[in-house]
Amino acid sequence: MSDMWINMGPQHPMNHGLWNLKVRVDGEIVVESIPVLGYLHRGVEKLCEKRDYNQIIPLMDRLCYVSSLTWSHAYCISVEEMMGLEVPDRAKYLRVIALELQRVASHLMWLAAFAPDLGMFSAYLYSMREREHFLDMLQWLTGARMNQNYPRIGGVRNDMPAGFPDRCFKELDYFEKKLEQYKQLFDDNKLFRMRTMGVGVLSKEDALDLGVTGPALRGSNCPIDMRTHDPYEVYDELDWEVQVGKEGDVFSRYAVRMGEMRESCRIIRDALKKIPDGPVRVKAPLRPTGQGFRRTEDSRGEALIYVIGQGGESPYRLKIRSPIFAIMRAVPVMLKGTSVADLLAIMGSVDICIGDTDK
């Protein structure tokens, strides 16, 4: 059989989102691959130039539909940097709690997408079941399950409800028990290890050269996490560890994400214990000038928002750096020479979210 091009997308079970992966296969072996993006481009950056600073927060929520809180937070923190605004401590802790709840929910959504790619449909429903608990917590804290619109410039929208820490501890206990079950379901599963170990290896050098960030980079034995590398909020005061994988293969990326879920639980616990009293929001100045540039650790990698204000109602320019947009560059490197079946595992391990990639 000679080479042929296969269009994996825009309508294909592999695509978690609207994009296209053109693959040239020789039999089952991938010779060449070209990711085609842009199907979901909504012009968010341009939209931001016509709205005032607070109106942009809900827009940022809609960048990524799986991990929306991290994006609105990335925006708020950049704008605060631009304004030189100091956020109250309680607000910082609340933000961390909300962010980590969102991160676990997002990682569970990733697991729900990754496992059916490997044919484990059962795991999809299991992780969606667990995600529901975290969405419940987020709903209780922020009022919404999906587009929370919770961070504000200068703090957060509301304080946490009464009884929130107790219920949170209970849910975390439950989830940590479930994580042990997942360990048995995945790590101890010979077929799962056969499918993921040694597949889609991304070396540390390649990962750094191609601008790969997030769990994909940490899976390649590179302990760069923006939460410690360039600390924001109160992450440096909390008790947790950066998760690093050794091999750079699909299994490492999987293990990093599973470890991050465990660490997120630790962070939430610690933050709930250490949270101080005080206001949750300060007044933000109107019509700011300057530029804000802050890197945050999204669930998928380094989320960066660069905002320039020139004294107007709305920012002069807002630039979004999406982690998956950079990782897409590494996809052809990871895919070269693998088989069509491994393509699924590799693309699943990247955790693609087209919402923020296409902006």
Next chain:
Amino acid sequence: MSSWINLYNISYAIGEFLMGIVAAILNFFGQWIGPLSDFADWLMSVNVLNLVAIFIGGAAVMVFVSIINLFIIMWIERKMYGRIHDRRGIMLPGPWKKTHKGTGFLQNLADGMKLIQKELITPKNADKWMYDIAPAIIATTSILAFVAIPFSETFYVANINAGLIFILAILAIAPLAVVLAGWSSNNKFTLIGGLRGAALMLSYEIPLILSVIGVILLSGSLNPIEIVHAQQQTSVLGVENWYIIPLFPAVIVFMVALFAELERLPFDLPEAEAELVEGWLTEYSGMRFGLVFVSKWVRTYAGAALITILFLGGWSGPVLPGELWFIIKSYIVFVIIVWATWSFPRSRIDQIVRIGWNWLIPIAIISIVIAAAFKWVGWF
């Protein structure tokens, strides 16, 4: 075991009753037309009634396999993997409660009705003849396997001497249709799926047959009924000589090879829905798809029935009638198959082929050696 309630006697009685009505009518007209009375006498002769009984019995087996049993096993699978998924599974369509506590027994019927209403789409550049015939080949061969599968001493369609070979051969035709469908659909995904089907067949047909050789050695027969008879004798262990005990490695090999043969989940590469959309089935729609989809369950049941016959003593068991024992055992095997299906991720094609050649074939050969040794010692 030898109760009078068996398929042959019942169908003989039904046939006698129906033929009696026909003969009475013919005799009535025979008052005026002489030869009709002779014809009626011939119809009531034992040989003709035997033939009618066999026809009725065969029809009964086919109806059971392809309608009643099919709906039951489809329901079992869907309900069971629903529970494995921690959800309720099908629950609404059914004759009983229409709430979340309902059984949803008729869901498959509803799905079938929907599929019948769908348009049959043939791709523009498809090879029409091959494209049309592939689902038919799969459906017919799947049901035809039950011709040689006996449900009990008397509940069978045909008592074929080389029945085992017939069953294995007829089940091995389906991968050919998979390649046919994959090629004729003129689609890249179906092509890859079809070729994967061929690769699977090459690597799993051999251990499947090798694992059966031990049974043939021990029982000394290729006839499924004789194989079950051989298992009903008492072995050295003092219990019935079910071959699962001496030939345990062969059961494992047979089971694993069966998953590949049936294209079930750890080995469902020809239709890996995540990577190849729906594999070689991608272009099929409507009842063509439905036929293939349903045949999968028929084949699964054929596999479960084969395991029951070869290793689990067929219909032998105390108190209950043989047919019931057979169905209980085969359903248990089916449940195990479903359980394994929904707990494992999909394997990769090179890994599957490697497992087939590196592990299954040696184990199957070892089981043959074990069987030969036992036969020589005379234990089992």
